[in-house]
Amino acid sequence: MIKRRLNELDLLRFLAAIAVVFFHYAFRGYAKGDMSAMPYPLLAEPAKYGYLGVELFFMISGFVILMTASNNNLKKFFISRAIRLYPAFWACCTLTFVITLFIGQPRFTADFYQYIVNMTLLSEFVGVAPIDGVYWSLFVEIKFYLMISILLGFKKIEKIETCLVFWLLISATAEVLGFEKLRSILITDYACYFIAGATFYIIWTKGFTKTRVLLLAGSLALACYTAVVWAELIETKYATEYNPLIVCSLIVLFYMTFYLIAMNKTGVIGQMNWTTIGAITYPLYLLHQMIGFMIFNVAYPGINSHLLLWGTIALMIEASYLIHKKVEVPVSGFVKRLLSASFNRVRS
Template sequence: MQSRVNEIDLLRFIAALAVVFFHYAFRGHAADHLSNLPYPLLAPLAKYGYLGVELFFMISGFVILMTASNANVKSFVISRISRLYPAFWIACTLTFAVTVYLGAPRFKASFSEYLGNMTMLGEFFGINALDGSYWSLFIELRFYLLIFLLLVLKKIHHAETFLIVWLVISFVLEIKPVAALETLFITDYAAFFIAGATCFLIWAESLSLKKFLMLLSAWALSEYEVLSSLPSLEKHYQTTFNRFTIIGIVSSFFLILLLIAQRWTGLLARKRWLVLGALTYPLYLIHQNIGYILFDQLYPGVNPHLLFWGTLGVMLGLAYSIYVVLEKPLANKLHQFLTQILKVNARDQNNNSLNSVN
């Protein structure tokens, strides 16, 4: 099976930029008072950038099922740990250092919070996140748990059936909520993971009526979820969101993933976007609070346009440097160490390495 889907790397980067613009041009100043820098030029558009996280969840559905379909339990665990933790440890350490030395009075962090965050399970233990972007990682981990259970039960090749059951459960829980089950099945975001995973099945096999209906149902549920959340978002951010714009953005996610799954993306599929895909994860992890702190330190002394775009450029450069200089070597060493400890055989290791950047 083809080891990479090139367009996914580009899509990842677009999703990350959407989130960065949401934080820098809208949320930081216009909404949550996390930054002194106003940027009204982009705020009306940037406020929709929060949906980049939903796109990330769709991409995860695609690539994690791709990874798991060629893995066993041990190799899947190794791939997830070596993929997620090195960049996260680096980002946590950098964010903690910047917060301690430059963040006060708006941003504060204790050493115990730093240690708790380094586990990536801080939310589970009620520990404050060092950066506001970390919340989505806990959602991702819950999705990984579901895929892990499929592998443990040796049902990964029955993923289609699992996705249908998950989709039905998500619809039922919307009608009759059960808190514990909503947490387990990630009902607020399940439709996005299911849609991405369904698109992988279309990509790996072919489009069938059943898969099309699964995707259509996931689309309906996803639109319901994002529209249902709007009243609370509008109240929190003291603004309005255009419902048709939201519907259009989410629909475009589904259309793009379907085009990729059908291998209809032409030139985009033939180009390698590996660098963009590689810097996406560290960019997502480091941009928010460090960016806000830079804004607070330098504005209004620095021109707002220069500061805004300069900070974005610095974050992109820093993310790339983290990937090349630190994350990639550390991830390789961690992967080798875990492989030796868990005694994964060579064939499984090779299959898993095909998707190690996913």
Template structure:
């Protein structure tokens, strides 16, 4: 995470937001525990076991994705502020692709070796998945968790457009317009606009980006109202699908718990922005933050395949916690052996390619 320029009147020092790394890890563990403790056995016959001791709590872990999007709004606007189109695109590519290529390849190999018919994957499907846009190429994802990446990419495109038209300094105005449009589309849906504006989850990107503005420029009445409207819409959208969710997964979901969890996400991130997290702000969570993305990409289908092969042969506690430990170890290896080594190489290749392209492109005037 890069340092972020502050306004001349802002005396707060710029720097890494340590708590963001911890929040990322919490979000990834919420999703992992949702999958392992509850979702795998609840529907679709994805896993031969769940973990009933944790299932009543972590059936709400699907909300970890909403927390991810909230954090993404904060971090991506931070990365783009004061930057260039080229710098933003290069930073996103080197951040996303090396770990994704590694996790997608490992998942594919595990699926063809041990996945059986439930987790079958073709080589063509694998190659298309490696683009990270398989969703737009009408090809099934090798792992279901990839669905959220397509939404992230759409958010990046919107930020890139702001950079291209040199309006990133007016991000607050565009966030207000995006929020108003999202609210309007909630009651008067227009399919193509809902797709382009990511209306099902936009409120979390907007909320996180607005909270970043609080972090970088301070709290104002306008920003407070934006965060409140974003939160209310986030609660409404999260609760709206609970009945269908409960029916599909054969469980009872409490809208009060759901609303409180969503509210807590906003409250915690706002405390970070207001520098109200005390000693936690001074703690370094770099390793936890580094594990988050590869852990998210790696855990689901491989974990289920392990469950399906080990259940009935090993102690359930050993399977559950051992698989989590294995996924954390795998994420650590991907980060250290792939991400850290590939990122600088990929950055050089991208910059050289862009330099060559710019030299071949006729200049205007």
């Protein structure tokens, strides 16, 4: 059965990205004192919860990646992920690198070798520091893609529900008992969000079953547990306090939102076209952090902090739009044609 396009996911992507932007600009950069010279106390308290935007990204990814993989074709899945990840990343990484060379010092530095390795999107796997700290979440995503690729390689994507159950059980065990190797391989810190997103996709296409309800309940319990543990760990790092009730309430809100999407109950929001803001989300996420901090460090306190914050956000949104239109769209088309031709040559 052909399903409608889920416009709501584009809006969710943008909201997740903006939450992370405010977390970095209004709280994180100054809170630890090692990235941004500009405080923004007016929004610091709510903004400190904005890091959960990444967890929302992972839920969206669980939903969308399973949708992409549902045709059970590894080649198409690989091409779709390559054109989604690389073109915008190349542009944003290059821009961040160049700006770091010009205005980053003394707080931020980068070298050409680091840049070249970063451009492969494999820097974490070979022990090279990222040009921008936000890249860490891409490595989590890539691990998830590899898991799905294994299922596609063995033509077992229809077994995904069983795999999600085992992934959840193993993740919960590894988290509680502290099996570090297993935690790293199976990304158990964030597995619950991918599992939830994937389960909501299955519900959207096939409806509820007892297993799917248990998957959602179990993943929600694990999500709240890991989120509270993480919040306790970063309280010292950022010299602040996190309210576990707020943390868990935000996660429950994510689940409620996906429930409405899966049940097609988003009303007018789901009928509106959010394509443009959804399209700029990825470059905005990649671009904003280090460049924004460098702008703050150069311009503050010479420029009013309100003008600097909101002006920089506007600049990042405009730059993200230009990267999407002028780089991501044309380069993605070229890369898709190149990869498709390469696969066809290998097959023939």
